[in-house]
Amino acid sequence: MEALVAAITVFVLAIFIGFEIITKVPPTLHTPLMSGSNAISGIALIGAIISTRSDNPKLATILGVCAVALAMVNVVGGYMVTHRMLAMFKKKR
Amino acid sequence: MSGYFIETGWVNLAYLVASVLFIKGIKGLTHPRTAVSGNLTSALGMLLAVVVTLLANGLDYQWILVGAVIGGLVGGVIAVRVQMTKIPEMVALFNGFGGGASVLVAGAAFMITANPDVQTTVSTGLSGLIGAVTFSGSLIAFGKLSEILPGRQISFPGLRIFNALVGLGALACVVWLTVDPSATIAYWVIVAAALVLGITLTIPIGGADMPVVISLLNSYSGLAAAATGFVLMNNVLIIAGSLVGASGLILTKIMCVAMNRSLGHVLFGKLGPSADGPSADDVYGGKVKSTSPEEVAMLFDTAQRVLVVPGYGLAVAQAQHIVRDMANVLEERGINVEYGIHPVAGRMPGHMNVLLAEADVPYDKLREMEDINTEMEQIDVCMVVGANDVVNPVARTDPKSPIAGMPIIDVDKARTVVVVKRSLSPGFAGIPNPLFAADNCLMMFGDGKKAITELVSALKEG
Numbered sequence: 001m002e003a004l005v006a007a008i009t010v011f012v013l014a015i016f017i018g019f020e021i022i023t024k025v026p027p028t029l030h031t032p033l034m035s036g037s038n039a040i041s042g043i044a045l046i047g048a049i050i051s052t053r054s055d056n057p058k059l060a061t062i063l064g065v066c067a068v069a070l071a072m073v074n075v076v077g078g079y080m081v082t083h084r085m086l087a088m089f090k091k092k093r
Numbered sequence: 094m095s096g097y098f099i100e101t102g103w104v105n106l107a108y109l110v111a112s113v114l115f116i117k118g119i120k121g122l123t124h125p126r127t128a129v130s131g132n133l134t135s136a137l138g139m140l141l142a143v144v145v146t147l148l149a150n151g152l153d154y155q156w157i158l159v160g161a162v163i164g165g166l167v168g169g170v171i172a173v174r175v176q177m178t179k180i181p182e183m184v185a186l187f188n189g190f191g192g193g194a195s196v197l198v199a200g201a202a203f204m205i206t207a208n209p210d211v212q213t214t215v216s217t218g219l220s221g222l223i224g225a226v227t228f229s230g231s232l233i234a235f236g237k238l239s240e241i242l243p244g245r246q247i248s249f250p251g252l253r254i255f256n257a258l259v260g261l262g263a264l265a266c267v268v269w270l271t272v273d274p275s276a277t278i279a280y281w282v283i284v285a286a287a288l289v290l291g292i293t294l295t296i297p298i299g300g301a302d303m304p305v306v307i308s309l310l311n312s313y314s315g316l317a318a319a320a321t322g323f324v325l326m327n328n329v330l331i332i333a334g335s336l337v338g339a340s341g342l343i344l345t346k347i348m349c350v351a352m353n354r355s356l357g358h359v360l361f362g363k364l365g366p367s368a369d370g371p372s373a374d375d376v377y378g379g380k381v382k383s384t385s386p387e388e389v390a391m392l393f394d395t396a397q398r399v400l401v402v403p404g405y406g407l408a409v410a411q412a413q414h415i416v417r418d419m420a421n422v423l424e425e426r427g428i429n430v431e432y433g434i435h436p437v438a439g440r441m442p443g444h445m446n447v448l449l450a451e452a453d454v455p456y457d458k459l460r461e462m463e464d465i466n467t468e469m470e471q472i473d474v475c476m477v478v479g480a481n482d483v484v485n486p487v488a489r490t491d492p493k494s495p496i497a498g499m500p501i502i503d504v505d506k507a508r509t510v511v512v513v514k515r516s517l518s519p520g521f522a523g524i525p526n527p528l529f530a531a532d533n534c535l536m537m538f539g540d541g542k543k544a545i546t547e548l549v550s551a552l553k554e555g
Contacts, residue, residue: 072164
């Protein structure tokens with residue numbers, strides 16, 4: 001129970017921080033914000049890596065490896081495309 | 094779940110640092126100047142979280158590498174090759190992958206948890222439910238955006254009841270899983286039901302509403318990761334997932350406000366009837382003035398401030414580069430050229446800004462709707478390129494119109510408006526636009542790219 005309350009605390013506070021900073025992102029950067037969020041939601045990669053422990057059942061490892069691949073698409077693709085877009089935003093020369 | 098080469102305390106501390114880097118990274122996105130370093134900060138957070146996780150005992154490194162190389166290559170190739178007009182499709186696809194990854198991780202974690210308690214079963218069930226809806230819903234959104242699937246609303250009688258039953262069935266399976274945690278099959282039934290639900294919830298939504306849908310699915314992909322964080326009791330997943338969840342929700346709300354539609358209407362309803370409004374003939378009859386590129390070129394002779402209002406039609410015609418050329422010619426003459434961007438000008442939040450940035454339009458020339466509306470009376474020539482509903486003054490004047498109350502760019506208040514458009518055909522809302530018949534409005538009919546190319550040569554000759 002205590003662990004759950006701690007986790008809910010983290011969850012609620014993170015939502016509030018999210019709302020506070022993201023409302024300050026200007027509309028000009030909303031598309032990079034979304035592709036950058038894609039990359040961050042690739043955080044499932046952490047869980048995917050842990051699922052491949054060798055003392056786990058084989059099926060868990062298989063699921064884990066598939067999840068590693070899916071999450072890596074998001075992490076690598078998300079950060080790279082965001083970088084590519086942001087590099088195009090230039091000030092007037 | 095212990096067993097790292099270093100103490101788990103250090104691992105969790107590193108996760109905290111990673112979470113802070115994610116937050117710092119998003120904060121960097123609050124200004125174009127700091128955005129590039131913000132993105133790199135966020136990536137550094139991800140790298141740290143991954144490296145620390147790899148320090149766990151007994152991992153199957155070989156297979157992790159196989160998955161990582163495949164995923165990394167696919168992601169990298171997409172990121173390098175995707176066209177900027179196709180970013181909405183890419184984001185839709187990535188939303189789906191995020192949801193799919195959460196489904197698999199929660200499934201694997203549940204399999205290896207001995208005697209799961211209520212919080213584990215409930216969060217596993219939710220992770221599977223949200224993740225699978227995100228996965229299949231995003232694939233449908235991708236299909237609609239890339240026109241593999243028809244963009245129109247597809248519905249059949251009883252769809253809502255069907256969705257309600259499938260949704261309730263999935264929730265019943267969450268209860269089943271809680272009562273009997275050994276029934277792993279219940280998890281996969283939840284996933285299967287949610288996959289169906291993702292399809293049947295997204296398929297009735299029309300192409301015009303896709304900016305709302307991909308924002309919402311973006312949020313779901315984050316919430317699915319957060320739910321997985323509750324399964325693993327892992328703070329970095331919870332924090333990163335909540336940040337993405339909050340971001341998607343904010344963008345969903347912004348898109349709904351910009352289209353003047355409630356989320357409920359987007360998801361379950363249809364646009365209001367437009368039949369009883371004035372007909373196109375009543376609005377346009379004999380009042381529309383057509384113009385030529387030469388005539389428009391002459392308009393600029395006396396202009397000091399020019400505003401370009403782009404719509405998605407501009408991107409379809411690939412006219413953003415030639416518009417930029419036009420602006421260059423005008424700026425050489427000392428004319429101030431700016432761009433007024435409606436929030437739903439593109440096909441996802443901020444899409445038009447990216448398309449213009451790609452055409453080397455400086456970001457400080459891009460003005461937000463509310464901001465530019467206050468200065469509209471000082472605009473000498475307003476060029477509307479490929480936009481329709483977002484500049485329709487009926488939204489302000491006719492409370493019975495289907496777009497009544499929708500925020501618009503008040504181009505009709507500029508001294509002269511030039512509309513570049515193929516024909517008088519209506520936009521997504523299906524209603525005529527009295528702007529086109531206004532005294533201060535000239536229509537330059539034709540393909541956006543061709544018409545503006547002709548205008549640029551007329552300007553250079555003149």
